[in-house]
Amino acid sequence: MTAQNVWRGAGRRIEICDVGLRDGLQMEAQFVPTQDKIVLVEALAAAGLTKIEVTSFTSPTAIPALRDAEIVMREIVRRPGVAYTALVPNVRGAERAIESGTDELNLVMSVSETHNLANLRMTRAQSFAALSQVIAVARGAGVPVNVSLSCVFGCPMEGDVPHEEAFAWVQRFADLGVAGITLCDTTGMAYPTQVVQAVAAALARWPQLAFTLHFHNTRGLGLANVLAAIDAGATRFDASLGGLGGCPYAPGASGNVCTEEVVHALQLMGYDTGIDLPALLAAARRLPALIGHEVPGQITKAGQRLDLHPPPPGLPAIRERALARAAAA
Amino acid sequence: MTAQNVWRGAGRRIEICDVGLRDGLQMEAQFVPTQDKIVLVEALAAAGLTKIEVTSFTSPTAIPALRDAEIVMREIVRRPGVAYTALVPNVRGAERAIESGTDELNLVMSVSETHNLANLRMTRAQSFAALSQVIAVARGAGVPVNVSLSCVFGCPMEGDVPHEEAFAWVQRFADLGVAGITLCDTTGMAYPTQVVQAVAAALARWPQLAFTLHFHNTRGLGLANVLAAIDAGATRFDASLGGLGGCPYAPGASGNVCTEEVVHALQLMGYDTGIDLPALLAAARRLPALIGHEVPGQITKAGQRLDLHPPPPGLPAIRERALARAAAA
Numbered sequence: 001m002t003a004q005n006v007w008r009g010a011g012r013r014i015e016i017c018d019v020g021l022r023d024g025l026q027m028e029a030q031f032v033p034t035q036d037k038i039v040l041v042e043a044l045a046a047a048g049l050t051k052i053e054v055t056s057f058t059s060p061t062a063i064p065a066l067r068d069a070e071i072v073m074r075e076i077v078r079r080p081g082v083a084y085t086a087l088v089p090n091v092r093g094a095e096r097a098i099e100s101g102t103d104e105l106n107l108v109m110s111v112s113e114t115h116n117l118a119n120l121r122m123t124r125a126q127s128f129a130a131l132s133q134v135i136a137v138a139r140g141a142g143v144p145v146n147v148s149l150s151c152v153f154g155c156p157m158e159g160d161v162p163h164e165e166a167f168a169w170v171q172r173f174a175d176l177g178v179a180g181i182t183l184c185d186t187t188g189m190a191y192p193t194q195v196v197q198a199v200a201a202a203l204a205r206w207p208q209l210a211f212t213l214h215f216h217n218t219r220g221l222g223l224a225n226v227l228a229a230i231d232a233g234a235t236r237f238d239a240s241l242g243g244l245g246g247c248p249y250a251p252g253a254s255g256n257v258c259t260e261e262v263v264h265a266l267q268l269m270g271y272d273t274g275i276d277l278p279a280l281l282a283a284a285r286r287l288p289a290l291i292g293h294e295v296p297g298q299i300t301k302a303g304q305r306l307d308l309h310p311p312p313p314g315l316p317a318i319r320e321r322a323l324a325r326a327a328a329a
Numbered sequence: 330m331t332a333q334n335v336w337r338g339a340g341r342r343i344e345i346c347d348v349g350l351r352d353g354l355q356m357e358a359q360f361v362p363t364q365d366k367i368v369l370v371e372a373l374a375a376a377g378l379t380k381i382e383v384t385s386f387t388s389p390t391a392i393p394a395l396r397d398a399e400i401v402m403r404e405i406v407r408r409p410g411v412a413y414t415a416l417v418p419n420v421r422g423a424e425r426a427i428e429s430g431t432d433e434l435n436l437v438m439s440v441s442e443t444h445n446l447a448n449l450r451m452t453r454a455q456s457f458a459a460l461s462q463v464i465a466v467a468r469g470a471g472v473p474v475n476v477s478l479s480c481v482f483g484c485p486m487e488g489d490v491p492h493e494e495a496f497a498w499v500q501r502f503a504d505l506g507v508a509g510i511t512l513c514d515t516t517g518m519a520y521p522t523q524v525v526q527a528v529a530a531a532l533a534r535w536p537q538l539a540f541t542l543h544f545h546n547t548r549g550l551g552l553a554n555v556l557a558a559i560d561a562g563a564t565r566f567d568a569s570l571g572g573l574g575g576c577p578y579a580p581g582a583s584g585n586v587c588t589e590e591v592v593h594a595l596q597l598m599g600y601d602t603g604i605d606l607p608a609l610l611a612a613a614r615r616l617p618a619l620i621g622h623e624v625p626g627q628i629t630k631a632g633q634r635l636d637l638h639p640p641p642p643g644l645p646a647i648r649e650r651a652l653a654r655a656a657a658a
Contacts, residue, residue, distance in 0.1 A: 007521045007557050114640050122651050157640045189634040191597040192336045192556070217549075219634060220590040220627045224552045227521070228336050249638050250631035252623065261549040268520040294581065298549045302579035305518040305548060309578050311443050311486045322451050 006231035009271030015236045016273055017051035017212060018044050018259050020287075021072075022087050024244025026056060026063050027255075030292045034068040038076050040283060040290075044241065045079040047279035049259075053085045053106060053238075057093035073100035085146070089120075094134045098141045104179070105138050107131045108148045111166040112155035115186070119150070128172060135176050146180040147173045148214065152198065154189030156249040163198050170206065180210035182238060185225065187247045188218020188254075192228035199232035214238035215257045217296070218250045222257035223265055230271075237262065241280075242287040242295030258297035260284050264304060277304065335560035338600030344565045345602055346380035346541060347373050347588050349616075350401075351416055353573025355385060355392050356584075359621045363397040367405050369612060369619075373570065374408040376608035378588075382414045382435060382567075386422035402429035414475070418449075423463045427470045433508070434467050436460045437477045440495040441484030444515070448479070457501060464505050475509040476502045477543065481527065483518030485578040492527050499535065509539035511567060514554065516576045517547020517583075521557035528561035543567035544586045546625070547579045551586035552594055559600075566591065570609075571616040571624030587626035589613050593633060606633065 021040060025032055032040075037055075044052050054076065060067035073086060085104040088094045097105055109127035110116035116124045131147065138145045151158075152166045170181050183198065195213075202211055213234050215225045226237055243258030263275045284300050294301075312318070350369060354361055361369075366384075373381050383405065389396035402415060414433040417423045426434055438456035439445035445453045460476065467474045480487075481495045499510050512527065524542070531540055542563050544554045555566055572587030592604045613629050623630075641647070 007525045007560065009522075114644065117644055117647050117651065118641050121647055123648065126651055126655055154634060156638045159635055159637055188631060191594065191634065193338075193598045196336045218627060218631045219593060220546075220552060220587065221594055223549055224556055224594065227553055227556070231336065247631075250627075253627045253631035258549065264548060265520065265550055265553065269522045298547060298579075298582045302517060302547045302576075302582035305483060305520065306488055308488055309485045312447050315443065315446055318446050318450055319452065322446065322455055326455055 006227050007269060009266060009269045011270065011272050013235065013272045013274070014230065014266055015050060016259060016262060016275065017053060017085070017236065017238050018049050018241055019053040019214070019238045019256060020241035020244045020259065022053040022056050022066070023238075023256055024240045024242065025065050025291075027244070027246050028065055028291045030290070031065055032290045034071050036286070036290050037068070037072045040241070040286065041072065041076045041084070043279070043283035043286075045082045047283060048273070048275040050081060050274065051083045051085060053087065054102075056087035057097040058087070058089050070096060070100045073097070073102055088134060090130055091133050091137055094137045098138070098143055102143065104144045104146055105134065106146045106148055106182070107134055108150060109169070110150035110155070110186070111161050111169050112151040112158045114157045115151045115155045118157065124169070128169070132176060135178065139177070144179040146182060146210075146212070147178050148182040148184050150184045150186040152183040153185040153194060154187070156187045156189070163201065167202070167205070170202065170209075174206055174209055178209070180212060181206075182212040182214050184214040185216055187249055188216035188221065190215055190225050191221055192224050195225045195228040196232045199229045199234050203233045210236065212236040212238055216245070216247060217243065217254040217257050218247055219253070222254070223262065226257060226262060242284050242300070243297040244287065244291070244295060254296040258295075258299070260299045261297055264299050268305065335556055336598060338595060338598045340599065340601050342564065342601045342603070343559065343595055344379060345588060345591060345604065346382060346414070346565065346567050347378050347570055348382040348543070348567045348585060349570035349573045349588065351382040351385050351395070352567075352585055353569045353571065354394050354620075356573070356575050357394055357620045359619070360394055361619045363400050365615070365619050366397070366401045369570070369615065370401065370405045370413070372608070372612035372615075374411045376612060377602070377604040379410060379603065380412045380414060382416065383431075385416035386426045387416070387418050399425060399429045402426070402431055417463060419459055420462050420466055423466045427467070427472055431472065433473045433475055434463065435475045435477055435511070436463055437479060438498070439479035439484070439515070440490050440498050441480040441487045443486045444480045444484045447486065453498070457498070461505060464507065468506070473508040475511060475539075475541070476507050477511040477513050479513045479515040481512040482514040482523060483516070485516045485518070492530065496531070496534070499531065499538075503535055503538055507538070509541060510535075511541040511543050513543040514545055516578055517545035517550065519544055519554045520550055521553050524554045524557040525561045528558045528563050532562045539565065541565040541567055545574070545576060546572060546583040546586050547576055548582070551583070552591065555586060555591060571613050571629070572626040573616065573620070573624060583625040587624075587628070589628045590626055593628050597634065
């Protein structure tokens with residue numbers, strides 16, 4: 001072990017993009033009132049998040065939970081230095097997002113043909129063609145584009161997806177001049193050995209692209225994968241407030257890696273996330289009332305590691321009785 | 330990154346001791362019938378666990394959940410090569426454990442004075458004196474002793490415990506000739522930077538001792554801490570079937586690191602745990618019915634990473650419609 005290794009952050013900067021309002025809320029049965037969404041976004045920005053995926057400009061009938069996309073995006077009070085992004089499925093969504101003042105468009109397709117067909121009802125080639133049009137619209141408007149590639153670390157229906165196949169899609173989008181690529185572990189299939197290989201290869205091959213890693217904690221590997229990715233050179237991660245965002249293939253299992261858990265862990269390890277953890281936790285504590293159930297994240301339940309508890313009130317008496325027993329023995 | 334690093338197990342052996350029947354069940358309100366405990370222990374041994382903490386020879390009134398300690402320890406059908414251990418609080422417990430055929434005694438005290446007083450109603454000095462007597466009894470019977478030191482990575486009431494203070498207790502027990510020491514993160518306060526330092530220092534200072542690491546996933550750091558410890562040279566870990574075993578200071582948060590999650594992760598990474606994961610999962614799936622609630626572990630909910638799901642039945646029709654739309658456009 002060297003003085004600086006993955007276990008010792010030594011002040012290195014890690015950027016977190018919170019995706020809870022999009023990847024999390026889109027799964028929730030209970031509609032979160034528009035004003036509460038706005039308050040959450042503003043709370044995340046105030047806590048120091050520099051990128052927030054605010055909503056999705058999808059069809060309101062497809063994802064009714066996010067039917068208020070325009071209002072939320074327009075009405076949040078913006079903080080300088082924060083990128084307010086949104087998921088955009090097509091040109092119509094891109095136009096809505098751009099009109100609403102979205103700072104960056106996040107496009108999604110899957111590197112698994114089966115997953116893309118099942119989720120987006122298009123072949124990958126069709127998705128790529130449609131997203132190419134979106135990229136042209138965004139370029140015309142001067143809005144940067146990030147592409148989130150699903151199932152890079154495995155598809156729940158096809159199984160392993162060879163990295164070269166995933167990388168072929170990265171190359172196609174790199175050729176279109178996108179600013180960033182998010183490598184997504186959509187259903188929690190990633191594991192550290194694989195993550196280290198994929199991240200190291202991607203960073204070496206496309207030094208001009210801003211890569212983000214998007215992990216789910218479906219099988220308890222989320223934080224381990226974050227650390228493996230950091231060890232391979234990654235500096236940007238998606239995470240979800242409260243750990244919201246599940247996977248339809250794993251009912252009852254955890255969702256996205258939890259923003260406050262990742263920040264708590266990285267700060268303890270000496271990384272610089274730029275995030276005010278108590279403020280972040282205050283935002284996370286709003287969630288259960290808004291969504292009607294507990295969140296997977298542990299820190300709002302357990303507290304930070306040095307949130308101490310008072311000793312039992314009878315401790316002096318316990319000590320006296322213990323010492324008296326010893327004296328009598 | 331070198332060819333062999335922590336992310337790449339490369340066949341290295343990691344030993345897991347399951348503590349679910351003791352550290353887990355002692356917290357459960359519902360009494361698990363004796364015969365079901367025996368079946369679970371036998372299932373764990375059949376799955377390849379080489380060390381199982383079977384029960385605790387505590388006062389039946391103190392921990393009624395484990396009031397059947399003698400019967401369980403006597404009636405399990407033993408497998409060669411498996412160490413059936415038990416927690417023992419005092420000489421009376423040691424005598425009961427030895428009479429019941431326990432292979433190794435696990436003694437517990439805390440390196441935090443406050444935690445020891447609050448939990449064991451003794452000062453640390455008193456605990457050490459009592460455990461010294463237990464060690465003498467065990468030596469007389471030729472039964473090896475392991476000492477589990479609580480709060481090595483922090484005390485929920487005192488906060489950080491300096492490693493030198495924890496290590497002073499390791500030295501005292503080393504002087505008494507114990508076979509092993511378990512460094513316990515009793516309430517999930519450990520973090521990787523700290524773990525790497527502590528483990529590396531302990532292994533360097535006491536090469537003759539068998540060190541085990543015992544982590545809780547209270548704040549989502551469990552697996553990361555296991556990997557940090559492996560990177561520092563640790564090869565033995567406690568884990569709990571289903572992730573049972575909570576912490577009274579963190580209601581609702583996760584318990585011990587989950588045996589099947591740790592095994593799933595380590596096997597994917599190329600480590601040799603010697604454990605048959607499907608057999609382990611079959612054992613874990615018995616738990617919810619026995620304890621009356623879901624377990625924290627994710628793998629029984631989400632499946633192994635390559636437990637694939639069938640594509641939606643309409644997938645060929647989805648593809649045809651997608652291609653027809655494209656042709657019409």
